[in-house]
Amino acid sequence: MEASTSSIIYTTKSKDQTCPSNVRVKLDPAFNRKTLPNLEKEIEETWKRRLAELPSLFNGTKFRLHSVEENCETLTLNMGITCYKDFQGSNLSKELLILQSQGLCDHDDSQAYLSDALGVGALVQTVDNHMVLLYRSKHCGEDTEMWDRPGGHPEPKNLVGPTPVEEINISEMKEEAVIEELFNSITEEVISEVNIPASSLEPPGILGIHRSHLSGGKPNVEFLIKCKLTSSEVESLYKEGCQAEAYESEKIFLLPLEKALSAHSCDLDLWNKMAAGAKGLLSLYNMYKHRYLL
Template sequence: METSTSSIIYTTKSKRQTTPSDVRVKLDPAFNRKKMERLEKDIAETWKRRLAELPSLFNGSKFRLHSIEEKGETLTLNMGTTCYKDFQGTNLSKDLLILQSQGLSDHDDSQAYMSDALGVGALVLTADDHMVLLYRSKNCGEDTELWDRPGGHSEPKNLVGPIPAEEIDLSELKEDAVVEELFNSITEEVISEVNIPADSLEQPGILGIHRSHLSGGKPNVEFLMKCKLKASEVESLYKQGCQAEAYESEKIFLLPLEKALNAHSCDLDLWNKMAAGAKGLLCLYNMYRHRYLL
């Protein structure tokens, strides 16, 4: 399976996937995006326009993935901070290609001016081997009216409180706490989007990381998360509609895993209605399956 919508930058080196004990983080302001006076004005104008279009948008702080390092089974994430306003104004900018060209020219890095807010997503696999897909509503800030996997972002506010990204002192953040937040965040997203109880979910493991070409190279950490419930049970819980982020999706699709993995060749209508994150996740799982399960 290949996808032109994403580039794979990391795949797990273990059948047990990449666990918290395998992950390190380096936090440094040098890993934040570069700024330009003109760009900052454009970001502010874009955010004002987006708020007028979608008042429910919220400018929370996010972690920014600058790069990764690999040594054996150890994965190191080089991270700074950013915010959702900057993501909307850079990665989703109509001037994206110009910004990336400017980054290459000024810093030898196409992503230098990009927010690159680090996303998280999960292949939630039910007890009877179905994959959870959600149809994103117009209330979302991206990937609307597409089938996507449960996901969102790792949140610095869970470690430092709701302060602006530029006020976060990275030197005060503990590495273990950031790693824990990364893994906790995907569990919280699954609970709040799908309404699956925490005790029905196994611990997530990282399958890999990809960058979405449809979101300006936005990085996404993709997890495998097994669920103790059957597809019909998950569907019933979702339809109760009492989950915290029910507004983010309109409907659920419990897709047999084999059909999901072959959608790119056997169900193009579905494949073409999938978000880049879901496609990148399926690509990573297919690589994992061929390497360790077949």
């Protein structure tokens, strides 16, 4: 039996999913990654090596999810700031277990020294009840040559411009703007990766949050986005190839949702080719389905 690839840390408490009005954000430098002299040197060396391997990588700023809090139907995200370079050099480090052990020892937190860049992903559900899977290309920084859901990261640069991570004062960011960026980012990812127009997408709702064990505990907010198009229409739009991030995937798979939800037991070949994010999303949707749709 396959070991779990993710840990669920939040599930929605509403049939309508968790919407922006039910989300709060606490922004504080205390929620940033802790630093270590040797680790910082290793991060720089890792980044140079990764750039040599994949010149298309870009060190954009990201939000860092430190922890979550729940109060009735309100979800609070405790967030700091990080960057993609730090993610590559910490969460994906060969010394990950040592870093997590030292974090527990020094701060009672296995993630203390890790970037934990906050990712987003979506189950895009067509009107004929299929979900979108993309086969990640070698141009991606993660999960290459795996079937994954559309996704990416909310971007601090959309709020503060192309400011280096060390110059961002996260405490000056507006909570409402960060929440808006969180929800807007996943819609933008679906548009730019799949070529579905915004007019064909309903507003996203949060299904839950999980941490990927295959990426050092990287947190991902997973959404449900209902699409007004059929699976064949989505496939045709994708194959036009004019989307902004067409280079990130090689092909699309419109998978019947019921087959996707049973893939872990009925289609192991497909399940084993799925990225951890897609697996975490399906686990969250299965929980949502059994709570609210049956």
